[in-house]
Amino acid sequence: MAALHIRASEWFEAQGLEPEAFQHAIAANDIERAERLIDGNGSPLYVRGQTVPVLNWLESLPVSTLNARPWMWITFATVLSIVGKVSHVEPNLQAAESAMDNVQSIDMKQHLVNRIEELRELLGILTADPIQMDATIARTNRVDPGTLAVSPAALWKLGLAYFYSGERRPAVKAFVNAISVSEATGNVHVNILASTSLARAIELDNELTRAAETFRRVLRLVGDPPGPVACEAYAGLARIFYERNDLEAAQQHGEKSLELARQVEIASFVTSELVLVHLQLAEGDTSAAIASLARTAETVGDKRFRYRMPDVVAMQVLAFLKQGRLEDAAQLARQHELPMAQARVSLAQGDALSALATLEPLRLQLEDKGWQKERLEVMLLQALSHYANDDQDAAIRVLSDVLEIAEPEGFVRTFVDEGVPMAQLLSLAAARGIRPDYVSRLRAALGVEEHEAETKSAPLPVKPVQSLAEPLSQRELEILQLIANGLSNRQISERLFLALATVKGHNRNIFGKLQVERRTEAVARARELGLL
Incomplete structure (x- = not known):
């Protein structure tokens, strides 16, 4: 029977069907063949939709088998890190270290030591450990560039360390270098990871078209059927479809992203769920959005993916404000020290001056960092705050700058999600002839004509004449x-x-x-x- 499975495995491999070849290899208990198939010539099976089968097989192996092959302990730890079982990773790495005496080759032993160090380093980065990120940046920048040329993984991790430290420009450079080296060395796995990271960085730079092209490149690299490693690319495309107001496509890609993320317990599920929460809020289902966010926040805390918590909290604040739970929103914004969320709370409280006082220094910080997406959001809130403060000229000046940035990439939901105040401000912009085509499209997306019919009054470009001692704002x-x-x-x-x-x-x-x-x-x- 084992011989038949081996023949079947060889045939499936020859047809390019590695998952089926792997199943027959483990059925024949051919460990060496199974190992080789898992490796996948630079594109491991566990990033191509086979995470669970590979993990199940590794868990079924006797300790003696793993001890005889310390590198399999490291592969085991790698797969565990992918599925989010972070607490199980270190024991496996320690088991690999203990079994190192079974490795005769000095070069192989050093190679395994390096892999263990790299995995520990990556876990530190992915849990946003500032000490680990600083150490990664310092260590990688000390290495001779000639050495880095054969280490695309090191370049990708350098990019992650920069990215999570808030230094996006050097992160992009590192990701681009990692992709170049991974292509030269045939390392498809790192190519996928670095390309996904690059696409996200480009998206945050407000280059939606280029980001979408890069996310699609990731999906081509992953192949069909896509594995969990593709969930971030689907989420990225969902965000871009959402921003451009194609809600149906956003829903489809968001659901696919969550389906892939749920196959394993990785931090990417947060990205997937936040995309779907955006859609729930857009559809007016605020209660469902709040319930989803509560579950996500609890899971993030349990999994110790603390670097994702600010994204979850910012969305919770927004949802609470939409539901009129002002105190809950204010408490969250203060507790987590999120200035943009605090500005939204101030604006909802009718305190536009406090909102402006928070937003101006924040905008300067973001401009200094080069964080374009967040800067755009702050500028939009500044325009709304000026408008709420009855300073229409200042509001229009800032809005004009926002429209200039947003129009080339087709931003829509950034405006639409601000609701009636934005509709009124855009009506004022329309009355003043500012970017008429783009403003017209945004007003149509906001349903301004319908809203004006309901309220029987369009926002006025100039204030009505008042004969009050203290005019109405x-x-x-x-x-x-x-x-x-x-x-x-x-x-x-x-x-x-x-x-x-x-x-x-x-x-x-x-x-x-x-x-x-x-x-x-x-x-x-x-x-x-x-x-x-």
């Missing part, structure tokens, strides 16, 4: 119009993404300035003054 005029349209405080809070308490506070200010006590009196007085 732009936000107060906006709320007054919604009151006149018969919306309840709860409906206004949902429409404008404000906390209910914030809406009630605006009502008190409106009543005080109009010198009235009731909604009907406020509407009547506003009509007398020509405010409605």
